[in-house]
Amino acid sequence: MNEFSYLSEKILKSEFEYIPFKHILIEDFLSEEHFQKVINDPQIHWDANKNTEELVNTLFQNGYEVQKFPGCITDPYEYIQRYNTNDFPKGRKGNPVESFGITFRLGKYDNPFIDRLVTYLNSSEFKLALINKFDIKFKTRIITAIQKNLSHYEISPHPDVREKALTYLLNINKDSSVDDENVHTHLLEFKDDWKFIPEYWRTNLSKNRCWIPWEWCNSKKVCSKNNSIVLFAPNIDTLHAIKMEYDHTKFQRTQLYGNLMGVGDIVPQMNWKELKDMKNVR
DSSP states (O other): OTTTTTHHHHHHHOOOOOOOSBBBESSSSSSSHHHHHHHOOTTOOSOOOHHHHHHHHHHTTTTTTOOOOOOOOOOOOHHHHHHHHHHHHOOTTOOSSSBBBEEEEEESSSSSSHHHHHHHHSHHHHHHHHHHHHOSSSSEEEEEEEEEEOOOOOEEEOOOOEEEEEEEEOOSSGGGGGGGOOSSSEEEEEEEGTTTHHHHHHHHHBBOOOOOGGGEEEEEEEEOOOOOOOOEEEOOTTTEEEEEEOTTTTOOOEEEEEEEOSSSOOOOOOOHHHHHHHHHHH
């Protein structure tokens, strides 16, 4: 038995929840001993920074790298300038979002314990537990990493693309005070006027699912508790989103982020405006 095998067992023994869509939410996912080792590690959390420039330098010094990620730009200097002047584009052409952030991924783990943990969460044993629990039938590769999302990170509601087999997010924030901050993942459902969209996605396989405006949905659950993990297999109704504006010099939204990605062709993504036009002619 691996020292982290209990994590796979927790997933295999967990019950599915169905509101607003099929998912698993497990609180106290890591054991208390393991959780404390993670959040108290100086490479994961540190004292408050004076400003965003110092924060970015601290991230680089601690082994973080800018990660290309949805809802984010990759130029840290542009991000600092925009953040300091509050110069974020509103309603960017082709996207129903009003902002963007920047994501940093930890590239090297100084603490052997955390290195072993992330290695396990990328292992065949953990992957097999996910595949069995969610009955995944197609070939996938697993990706798990520690990430920090800085302020103004936003992804509007979306169910994830067809090529993604599983999404999982584990909160490893600095302390429980972050639970009440507006930095967490929302699980949503379509409003009545837009409930035709899942059926369209079900039957039109030549187009990939896309981001949609917040006002088309209702938020039904917020995954905010520290040391909780949410897992779901992307489908036509698995709407999730995040929109945050917070003081990232005091703490950063930190997660063990993971997914199972399919191996093969990528279906072209449709534009949300096509769905809006469909509603207008209904």
